[in-house]
Amino acid sequence: MLIEGGKILEHNLSKNKMTMDSLNQALRQKEVFNINEVEYALLEVNGQISVMKKKQFRTVTMQDIHKKDKTKEQMPIEIIMDGQLLKDNMSLSQVSQDQLTKQLKSHQKQISDVFYAVIGSNGKLYIDYYKDQLKHPVDVE
Template sequence: MDHFIILIRSISAFLLLLVIARILGKQTLSNMNFHDFVTAVIMGAIAANLAFNEKMEVMHLIISLVVFTGTSYLLSKLNLKSRRMRLLAEGSPTVLIEGGKILEQNLEKNKLTLDSLNQTLRQKDVFDINEVEYALLEVNGQVSVMKKKKFRTVTLDDIHLINNKKERLPIELIMDGKLLEENINLNNAPRDHLFKVLTTQHKQISDVFYAVLGSDGRLYIDYYNDQLKHPVDIE
């Protein structure tokens, strides 16, 4: 009987949290800020007690969930109406790099080390900190990066070039040493060109880890044996 009661309470807790998540909206999941984080932690604790703590009355726990849900929902609505309230509840972005200079005090205030900053920049495809003009720590914990002008990607507008050619998705030709016949046939991929490239490099299909025909029509091939004489890092 005790096991059955825990089962029912656990299912009820799950369904309640699911309903609450739907009420609070998708923004809570994709862009969690301070008040969303606090709400999630508290609701998780209440839901856990609802599922397993038989000493606490179910109605008391449900009332707590309703109160915190209502508070979070009301605060979200207030944030939409008032920027001052939004700043109090969510905070504001913090500048980590300005004009190419690292702001050490801001790193320290946000408990960020130089290693963690470099890791975040690498996740933004920035491997040289000298390329960064500005870097901001957003309220959701993500880092936004603006590169220096000379390191930014050139757009068609920059070179005043209009390309009306229809773009297409990349077509995978080989994966894990296996030729993807279905992809080639469905997309009329240039099979002869692929084999010609492999023959020129004295390779076979089994030597290829990954081959893809890019959206620009270029063929990219990665072999199992990369022949790197001095790899940067080996696990």
């Protein structure tokens, strides 16, 4: 189990010699660009991952609901990895370091408490903390 209940299981990643980069790559290969869509991710014996998306993110096509979507998507921008701020990526995002710091302080956290933070293709900030419990990750707008 690499993700359980929407939480990244850092210990299991390291036990399987996986990095966040390799997990993100495997998720993208499953057409998952926003990690906050994942309820469960399992590492299979053959090295592939299986993904169960959260119910609200399971596939429904625009054709199924006869609607046209005009929203623009972007590539996800990682801003914190393994407790380290990725300053070059911050300049690519629409979130300032001050905004990020204020958001973390509102949860009594700081950058070093964050295992992974990314601005998803939907423009939402996803934060996963070290030592988090099995509850839903903070999804900040």
